[in-house]
Amino acid sequence: MTETTRSAAAPAAPDIPTGRSHRVRGRPLLYTSYAQDMALLDTRAKRVWTGLLVVLAFALTVLLQDRSLEVLATAYVMAIGAIGLNIVTGYAGQVSLGHAFFVAIGAYTAAALSGPVDGQRLGYGIAEIWIWLPAAGLVAAAAGVLVAPLATRLRGLYLAIVTLGLVFLGEHIFKEWQELTGGPGVGREAAVPQLFGVRLDQDGPLGTKEQLLYTLMLALLIVFAVAARNLARSRIGRAFAAVRDRDIAAEVIGVPLTRYKVLAFGISSFYAGCAGGLLYTISGYVEPGSFSLLMSVQFIAMVLIGGVATVSGSIAGALFITLLQPLTRSLPSLVPFVSGDTTQTPNVFQVETVLYGLLIVLFLIFEPRGLFGLWIRIRNYWKSWPFSY
Amino acid sequence: MKGLLETIIRGLGNGSVYALLALGFVIIYKATRVISFAQPALMLAGAVAVSYLAEVTGFYAAVILSALLIALVALGIERVAIRPMVGRPVFVVAIITLGIDVVVRVVVNAFIGRDVRQMGDPWGFTQVSLGPLVVQSRWLAMLLVTAVLVALLFAFFRYTKYGLAMRAAAFDQETALAQGVSVGMVFALSWGLAGFLAAIAGMFVGTGQGVEQLTWIIALKALPAIIVGGLDSLGGAVVGGLVVGVVESLFQSYQGEFAPWLGQNFAVVSPYVVMLIVLLVRPYGLFGTREVERV
Numbered sequence: 001m002t003e004t005t006r007s008a009a010a011p012a013a014p015d016i017p018t019g020r021s022h023r024v025r026g027r028p029l030l031y032t033s034y035a036q037d038m039a040l041l042d043t044r045a046k047r048v049w050t051g052l053l054v055v056l057a058f059a060l061t062v063l064l065q066d067r068s069l070e071v072l073a074t075a076y077v078m079a080i081g082a083i084g085l086n087i088v089t090g091y092a093g094q095v096s097l098g099h100a101f102f103v104a105i106g107a108y109t110a111a112a113l114s115g116p117v118d119g120q121r122l123g124y125g126i127a128e129i130w131i132w133l134p135a136a137g138l139v140a141a142a143a144g145v146l147v148a149p150l151a152t153r154l155r156g157l158y159l160a161i162v163t164l165g166l167v168f169l170g171e172h173i174f175k176e177w178q179e180l181t182g183g184p185g186v187g188r189e190a191a192v193p194q195l196f197g198v199r200l201d202q203d204g205p206l207g208t209k210e211q212l213l214y215t216l217m218l219a220l221l222i223v224f225a226v227a228a229r230n231l232a233r234s235r236i237g238r239a240f241a242a243v244r245d246r247d248i249a250a251e252v253i254g255v256p257l258t259r260y261k262v263l264a265f266g267i268s269s270f271y272a273g274c275a276g277g278l279l280y281t282i283s284g285y286v287e288p289g290s291f292s293l294l295m296s297v298q299f300i301a302m303v304l305i306g307g308v309a310t311v312s313g314s315i316a317g318a319l320f321i322t323l324l325q326p327l328t329r330s331l332p333s334l335v336p337f338v339s340g341d342t343t344q345t346p347n348v349f350q351v352e353t354v355l356y357g358l359l360i361v362l363f364l365i366f367e368p369r370g371l372f373g374l375w376i377r378i379r380n381y382w383k384s385w386p387f388s389y
Numbered sequence: 390m391k392g393l394l395e396t397i398i399r400g401l402g403n404g405s406v407y408a409l410l411a412l413g414f415v416i417i418y419k420a421t422r423v424i425s426f427a428q429p430a431l432m433l434a435g436a437v438a439v440s441y442l443a444e445v446t447g448f449y450a451a452v453i454l455s456a457l458l459i460a461l462v463a464l465g466i467e468r469v470a471i472r473p474m475v476g477r478p479v480f481v482v483a484i485i486t487l488g489i490d491v492v493v494r495v496v497v498n499a500f501i502g503r504d505v506r507q508m509g510d511p512w513g514f515t516q517v518s519l520g521p522l523v524v525q526s527r528w529l530a531m532l533l534v535t536a537v538l539v540a541l542l543f544a545f546f547r548y549t550k551y552g553l554a555m556r557a558a559a560f561d562q563e564t565a566l567a568q569g570v571s572v573g574m575v576f577a578l579s580w581g582l583a584g585f586l587a588a589i590a591g592m593f594v595g596t597g598q599g600v601e602q603l604t605w606i607i608a609l610k611a612l613p614a615i616i617v618g619g620l621d622s623l624g625g626a627v628v629g630g631l632v633v634g635v636v637e638s639l640f641q642s643y644q645g646e647f648a649p650w651l652g653q654n655f656a657v658v659s660p661y662v663v664m665l666i667v668l669l670v671r672p673y674g675l676f677g678t679r680e681v682e683r684v
Contacts, residue, residue: 095480150665153672155680157424157483158620161612162668165661168609176652293609297487304484350495357491361470364485368477 038233040226057218066210070282071326072319073210076217077278079318080224082302083311084271089300090309091232092264093244094151098163099272099299101170104291105143106136106273107280108180110191119189122180127194129216133277136191140273141266148262155247167293174288187287190280201281213282220278221315224271228311231267240264241309301356305363307372316371321356328352395522396642397635402528404634405535409590410611411618411626412542413583418620419559420579423479427466427486428587429608430493435459435588436508436600437500443509451509456588462493463584467577475576498602505599514597527596538589539627542582546623551578559621610637613664619677628675633660 024030028044031037041047061069085099113132115123126132147166151159175184182188193200193216200212207215231237239260242250251257280286298321306317328348367373381388410428417425438455439448446454466489474482512527519529546552551574557565558575566572587608594600594607614633618625640656648655673679 150668154668157418157479158616158668158672160480160483161424161616162665164609165613165664168658168661172652172655172658297491300484300487350499353495354492357488357495360488361485361492364481364488365470365473368481 040229040233054222058215061207061211061214066208069210069214071323073214073217073282074279075319075322076214076221077275077282078299078302078322079221079315080278081272081275082299082306082314082318083224083228084268084275085299086303086306086309086311086314087228087231087240087271088264088268090303090314091237091244092240092260092268093247094261094264095156095160096163096265096268097160097293097296097300098147098166098170099268100291100293100295101163101166102140102144102269102272103276103279103295104170104174104288105269106140106276107190107286107291108174108276109139109273110136110277111188111280111286112180114192114194115189121182121188127192127199129193129195129200132191133220133274136277137270137273140276141270144265144269144272145262148265151265152258152261164293164296167291167296171288171291174291181286181288184289185287187285190284190286191277193278193281201284217278220274224274225311225315228271232309232311236260236263244309298356301360305359305370307370308368310370310372313370313372316375320371324355325352328355391521392642395524396638398519398522398524398532399528400635400638401631402525402531402634403638404614404631405531406590406593406607406630407611407614407633408627408630409535409538409586409593410608411614411630412539412623413586413590414611414615415618415621415623415626416555416579416586417583418615419623420555420575421471421482423471423482423486424612424615424620425486425580425583426483427463427490427493428583428611429605430490430497431459431463431584431587432591432594432608433494433501433600433605434462434497434591435584436591436595436604437497437506438588439592440506440508440595440600441500448509448511452589452592455592456585459588459591460581460585463580463587464577466493467580471580472573472576494605501600501602505601506595507599508592508595510592510596512596525597527593530596531593534589534593538586543623555579610660613660616664616674617667619674621678622674622676625674625676633663636660636663 024032031042036042041050060072064072081099081103084102085096088094088096110132112122113124113135114127115121115125117123117125147163150162154162174181178186180188193213195216198204198206200216201209203209204212206212232240239250239255242253242255243257243260243264247257302317302321303314304317305320306315307313328351331348331351363370369376410432413428413431414424417423435455438458439451442451442454445451470485470489471482474485510527512525512530515526516523517526517529518524546556554565554570555575555578557568557570558572562572565575590608591600591604594604610633611630614629615626616629617632618627618629637656637659640659644651644655644659645653667674671677
């Protein structure tokens, strides 16, 4: 199963091709080696379309207005967080309702590291993003590893409730630790994104604030997404899947449960911490009340609506949920009976919240694989068109 | 000493409300193996229903009517959203209830509006003296009503046909089905009972301080209660609820004096700390059944 045994066994059986061998032309689904089967972009169509998508995403920097770029940048950061939750819940099967807690830890680590030294709040003045971003991830990962021993003792819904308790405890700590967080209702300035001396949250010669942040978030999302895809097809990813599918069976075939559960929580929290550090650079302001159960539920919704245990699904889910907000905000001009005023009864905020809930329920009942499943269905339909099977 | 006893009685009062909610969670869990995160919404709906009906029918009739109404709502939820999901992973069903909770709460919030709605209850903040102790009468009402309801519930499970059916289905669904127990009926009954209990709990939460949009958070305190007691133990739910209530009340009274470094309002999160400590010692709670896996 491991890389070493495979390459060691290869010379003994020369008939079985290993490594990267040539693809047979015109036979896109014929794999002649394990590496081909595991390749991320295994067909030309995938390579071309993924390339085009990435180019389009970068091109949006100049095509879209600053306000739309800001929304999309937020969506990309949320996608990083959603990928993190998908690693622990989707790939490793450990239900976590405590994602907001780890996001908060990342946000405050980053804010404290990059905050002004002599300001009202804790700050160390290290504004370089390549220092505070990994730091935010690592501190959150450390917290995840600390929590993991509970996860190894608990299963299923017990774990869900314990992680839910974590959110409440975290909310309390962050509300009380005022020199770090500024306290409820007051908040503090968020992390300062600065790359090699260039402030990315100010308009500069390279572009407007939104353009710079959008590019940064997009680039980071690609890095994190590719890393997660690679993790999923590695030894670790296979171990996660084994633990998820049947933990006792996994242990019997020699997967150390404790180690992989701790690892899953650690990696997931790393993603959450990085997302937390980045998320608030866009608004420039963190408030301790925002890391509530609602945020955890949002992440769960992204994972479930996007598609469990798929990276592209997490991104689609994050885009979907984050874009839902501006879409519902524009409802009053389209639908006359929905009001933009919070004091009236069918108002946009109520519609938005109801949509969250309904979408979760409807997706789980009718399309458990989420948006990713819808995509697979559409793809398969056209692949075999005009035949229905 | 007098202060301590009064604190404990307040804790037992609040704890009995948590116990009612926890019983709802446990009944649903035993029947369907799912934790229903829709309980907070049902609780809020119950409280709001009482606050509207009390103006028309008087308080006591309103309590019974709204409890029945919420039981019906719970039945509807079970039929529409939970029944189609039989056989699917429990986590998925739990998340569905989370989605339902969000939806129902938005609808209920529209009825609450921005103000605090009063229950129209006869207790309010009035106090009675029990010998040397002076306690609020609503704590005593909560304790008494919960004691009666718990006794009725246990009698229902012990002595009636439907109670027996529910116990059988909780023990082994397939065998129960083979003996002629309608498991679907058991699912429906468990949701109905949970809705009924949640509505009564909601009414008690609203006594005195009234009900507002944020009141639903209180229902989540039943989660530490069921974990402390053990997910599948009815007695554990009652004990867990009372423990959580008393612990919270003790922190409310004494933490400012003895442990100010824990921060204001630590009492609100103290149930979760108790839950973590209990879980570290006993992963299945105080009275929960240890899960035995067949490999």
